[in-house]
Amino acid sequence: MNSHIATWFELPVIDMQRAQSFYRNVLDAGFKDEEMNGFQLAIFDAEAGAVSGMLVLGEQYQPSPTGAVVYLNGGENLNTPLDKAIQNGGSVLVPKTPIHDGECGYFALFLDSEGNRVGLYSRA
Template identity: 75%
Template sequence: MNNNVATWFELPVTDMQRAKAFYQEVLQASFKDETMSGYQMAIFNADEGSVSGMLILGEQYQPSQTGAVVYFNGGENLSMPLDRAVKQGSSVLVPKTPIHDGECGYFALFSDSEGNRVGLYSPS
């Protein structure tokens, strides 16, 4: 059994193609498309055993800047995905910020193409 606290996430979207294009550019992500019980899903491709999740479009899912925040791996330089997000029309909500003077890494927050507040994390 894996000891990750989080095991799955779902990011609500209102336009699946726009959201996929956004994350493909910002995170260099790829997806597996699925439909289930009337919901459109785009599952982030990840290594087996890794925590992953999906973009989801459906009646019960509404994007929000006030709900839970998902933090994505920002790689070694948060400036790169943040710059790509801004080029895709995103707003940076919190720029690269040290956690405990950088001892615990760095984070940033931005608004995605759907209006969700999303985070990035980097160890350096």
């Protein structure tokens, strides 16, 4: 059995350039651009063996503020990417919030440039 339950994620986008710019600015993310079966893809750069995912532009992919929530690594302090999300056209839905008084880290939720509800997690 794999020790990771999550193995891949896909975030729907309406405007690929805008979405890539948003995540570059908010998370310092890099991407590998691809196209497959008529879908435009931007795969997040990640270390070998790490769980990763991609931005997807295609007819069957629609951003949603109410769908499943993907939690991304928020780095050392969630306030940094949350501030960057606001500066880049997103909005904060849930500010940095302790989990069990901070014993299990912190989470936050934001709305990205495409209208997806996305989570952030950090240990501190």
